Amino acid sequence: MAEPILRLENISKSFRRPGHAPVQAVDNVSLEVGRGETVALVGESGSGKSTLGRIALGLLAPDSGRVVLEGKVLRELSASELRQARIAMQPIFQDASSSLNPRRSARELMAQALPEAKGSVDEQAARLLDRVGLSPGRDYLARFPHEISGGQRQRLAIARALAMNPKLIIADEPLSGADVSIRGQVLNLLLDIKEERGVAYLMITHDISIARHFADRVAVMQRGVIVETGPAAQVLTSPSHPYTRELVAAVPVLAAPEAASIYR
Amino acid sequence: MAPILEFDALRLAYRARGTVAYAMNDVSLVVGEGEAVGLVGESGSGKSTLARATLGLTPRRIATIESGRILIGGTDVTRFSEDQWQAMRGNPVAMVFQDPLSYLNPVMRVGKQIAESVRAHAPGLAVATRVVELLSLVKLPAAAADAYPHELSGGMRQRALLAVALGCEPKLLVADEPTTALDVTTQAEILALIRELRERLGMALLLISHDLGIVASACDRIYVMYAGHTVEWGATADVFQRPAHPYTVGLLKAAQAARNSEGRFATISGDPPNLSELSPGCPFTPRCPQARAECRESMPAPSPARNAGAQTLRCWAHR
Amino acid sequence: MPRFLQRFLAYRAGLAAGAYVALLALVALVTLVLPGVDPHQITDHAMVAPSAAHLLGTDELGRDMLTGILYGTQVSLAVGVSAALGATLLGVLLGAASGFYGGWLDLAVMRIAEMFQVVPSFILAAVIVALSGTGLTQVVLVIMLLAWPQIARITRGEVLRVKQLEFVDAVRCLGKREWEILAAEVVPNAMAPVLAAGTLVVAQAILLEASLSFLGLSSADIVSWGRMLNAGQRFLFNAWWMSVFPGLAIFLTVLAFNLLGDAVGSALNPRTVTR
Structure with missing residues (x-):
């Protein structure tokens, strides 16, 4: 099998706050994103999914484990090599009003x-x-x-x-700040870009329905651990882990409206 | 019997430093006694302004009601003074917000805050007993009475705020995005709690959210707002199963986040409206796939939907 | 920038203060280039009360008070502005590096800043000037040394806030160097309260220079409001004008720079932006 674009190997990260017990944000997590693949990292707030995203981008150093980008171990690179290497992955953040100067x-x-x-x-x-x-x-x-x-x-x-x-775009809740009616515009744009340029996506989201329809593969994260991973359609329609089941069941279901053919 | 809340063709403008924004342009909405009504809209629809207006909380310095009326329990409150509004807040109308932390007093124990709201609206009652009762009503452990708001989790804070609101024994609970800041699993718990409380206490609910799924799961009737107009309203089943207004149709399809046969996500083209530009026509016209000449001229009067649904809407395509 | 100007103009007091400061600058400039007037010129009319010939009276050596005060503007402005510029520059450099890089650098800079802030600044200034000599350069350097910590603290706080904003990470992912990010992305977004504080330092510096001069810790060749006040206080009961007018000049100027600093701070504060 070809070298994946991004490989996270046994990543752990804990945060210490004075006066509090250390919080294990990410606990021995491994995850791969293949070339041109779309992976969704799903979880609730505090699951560690955003921390993992920042570690993948090389913005945060893990306590242990390795981030391997196109076969290069980020930790083993010098500062200038790291600057060069990380250009291959670009972030898209939740709120573009704070991600643009x-x-x-x-x-x-x-x-x-x-x-x-x-x-x-x-x-x-x-x-x-x-x-x-x-x-x-x-x-x-x-x-x-x-x-x-x-x-x-x-x-x-x-x-x-x-x-x-970029060969990989790491998108952290890219749609949370957007109105429902224009989410489709952004998602379609991301699909087009993928088709044209063959980029891979790691989409970090709490939105189950977006993960289900946008991603090839999904990883479900709870309290710092990936509890379930597999094809998006399978994991999020017939989940096997109890937490995934709870998560999927908690989303209010909206039946498809009838005769909505005025939109394509 | 008079409805508990009624907005009648209300227009409200914000004016600041030479700019005008019509947050509510032509809003008509009715909440009957004991009824659960949902209000759906995106940013700039005016739904949050409506929420504030139900409690007289729109900032007086910059907000003016230009026409129309607000009625609470049949009383015209449109021109109420701050003192008169004060008598309406809590009872008959109470409110819970997206961020409970900014509405709970950070340096006062939760139990004391609930007790204060009980004392203000039902003097002479056995306050301590009532506080315990309210805590169990919102399914908080009795120990939560001794906690400060910051010591509680997000979901528990929302329960505490609910207890404070219920202490006033409101006839109408206005909930403005009450679960938006919460995780989906906590959100499901809070929504179940609100449903249960409504059934037990028989109070009316006005649930305001951008999330169609939440509103669908908790409300009997739905209003859809766009650019300061109520554009479609009716029974939840009608509006969400057989939407008639092109905006509602598009919004529902977008909310499904499902792909069509060509693998594309449904979307409404264009951008949300600019509230400072007021045109005589329907504000959805620039984004509407069914726009026609008269849409640019004027906003049609409400009329029954021409599809299978029994809802009402304001759209030239259904005249 | 026009937005900033627009908002700045909304602050009446700030505007008045700005106009006053502009007038001071003009006076300083005119007295600097105007030939033939000597503020040190001694005449026979000693301690004359304010009159048509001497609008603000004369001092014990018969020197015209008005001329002295106008010439004193040079010293006050020169000392105030150059000390504030120096302190701001030093404070921004140290504070920004301290907040951005953290670690031992942060620790060291903040401990040194604290040291300067806990020592009673006036006494320290008096001691340094007494030991090193009474030239204007010494005064400016002393004020710089005393004022940079407050600027450094404010800069550090703002840099700590700005550096965790997402756009900084976004730029980092474009492969920019850390110092480039600090200089081009972080510092410009941290400057608003720093500039306001810098303006306030001008006021502090003017006051400190006046105080040192009042104590006689400045060269006698220099025409300075503090020196005039020093001369005046001996004759407070015979010639009130010798104390009142220099005092008024100091008071108004310090007040103006304070108001100006407040207005700059409010106008630059993004929270006062109405959208």
């Missing part, structure tokens, strides 16, 4: 990610903005994050991540 215009935000040597930065930036549906991209270059809508901000964040030509 409020003092920078779209042009500056894009320029931070674009290689200067390769032609005009404006042109490349505009093309990427067009690609994520902020069109015409040129009109958005001078805008600041607070001057565009929440959905558009998330697109801008995606465009910037794409500028790095």
Whole structure:
């Protein structure tokens, strides 16, 4: 089998707070994301899923275990090698209003990610903005994050991540800040990007239905441990672990509306 | 009998530093005695402003009711003063919020806070007994009375806030996104509790949420709000099974997060509305797949749905 | 920036203070380039009460008080602004590095800052100036040394807040170097309260310079409000104008910089932004 894009091996991480017992946020977790694969990491708040995401991105050092990105062990890299290596994975965060520097215009935000040597930065930036549906991209270059809508901000964040030509996108609750009616826009964009560029996704989410329909494979996390993993459709329709069953049952079911053919 | 809560063609504007936002543009809504009503909307729909308006909590400095009426138990409260509102809060109308921590006093034990609300609304009652009763009603252990809010988990805090609200013996409980900050498993517990309390106490419920599933599971009737308008309302089964307004249809499909035959996620194109731009037509027109000429001209009067459902809506396609 | 200006203009007191400070700057500039006037010029009209010839009266050597006060603006502004600039620069550098990198650096910087903050600053200043000499440079350096810790603390606090925002991690994933992230992403977003505090340091510096001069811890060649006050207090009961007018100049200027600092702070505070 080919080397996966990302391999997390026996990752553990605990947090100490003065006056409190240490919290084992992640406890001996292993997880792989194959090339072009979409994996959903599902869990409730405090399950350790976001901590694991930060460890995968190399933003947080695990107490033990290894993060292997394209065959390279992150911990064994020098600071400059790490900077180079981690470009292959890009994050998308929950709230683009905090994941974009409020003092920078779209042009500056894009320029931070674009290689200067390769032609005009404006042109490349505009093309990427067009690609994520902020069109015409040129009109958005001078805008600041607070001057565009929440959905558009998330697109801008995606465009910037794409500028790095990532092989893996780690998305931490990318839809929690978005209105229900525009979630589909963002999900469809992520699907298109995957088709065009063959990127892999690690999507960290608490939303069972999004995980079920977006991911190939799902890992369910509870109190720092992955309790169940497998094909998304299988795990989230007929779960075998009691916690997954509880989680799936707790989601209020919404029956499909009749005769809703006015939307494609 | 008069309904416990009624909004009649209400228009409310926020004005600050030269900008105007019509948070409620034309809102009509009725909650009958003992009825569970859901209000669904996205950001900018005006649902949170509506929640605040039921308790007279819209900031007076910047909010003005430009037309329409609010009635509580048949009394016109539209022009109530702050003192008059104070007499309405807690009883007959109580409210629970998304973030209980900001509504509970951080330096007062939970039991004392419940006792205060009991004392304020039913003087002479055996307060201590009532507090124990309320705690068991919201399924908190008696020991929780001695805890401070920060010592409780998110779900327990929401239960404590419920106990404070119930101490006032309200006829109507307004719940504004009561489970949004909670995990799904805790959310399910709180929703089950609210259902049970309603049945036991016979109070009416106005549940406000962006989450269609939550509202569907807890309410008899549903209102859907978009850009400060109530656009569709009726029995839960009708609105959610046989939605008629194009916005409701799109919202329900999007909420399913299911993919269609081409592997695409359902979505409504465009962005949520800008409340400072007021046009005479239907605010959903720019995003609507069924938009026609008259949609841009005016908002139609309510009419019965033309599909199998028995709900009411405001849409030219159903005139 | 126009947004900042817009909000700043909403603070009337700040605006008035700003206008006053601008006037001071103008006075300092004019007295600096204007030839032929000597504030040290001694005349026969000693201790004349305010009159048409001498609007604010004269001192014991017959020097015109108004001329002295106008020339004193140079010293007050020069000392205040350069000390505040120096303290802000030093404080931002140390505070930002301390908050961003943490660890032993943080520990060391904060302990040193504490040391400067617990020692009664005026006594320390008096001792240093008495030992090192009474030039303006010494005064500026002393004030810098005393004022940087407060700037460093504020910077550190803001950097601690900003560095855990998601956009910092997002930029880190673009392969930027840590110091680049600190300088280009974190510090600019941490500057608002620092600039406000920096403006307040100007006021503190002016007051400290005046106090040192009042005690005679400054060179006699310099025309300074504190020195004039020092001369005046001996004649407080015979010539009130010798004390009142320099005192008023100090009071108004310190007040103006304080108001200006508050206004800058409020106008830069993102929480006062109405959307």
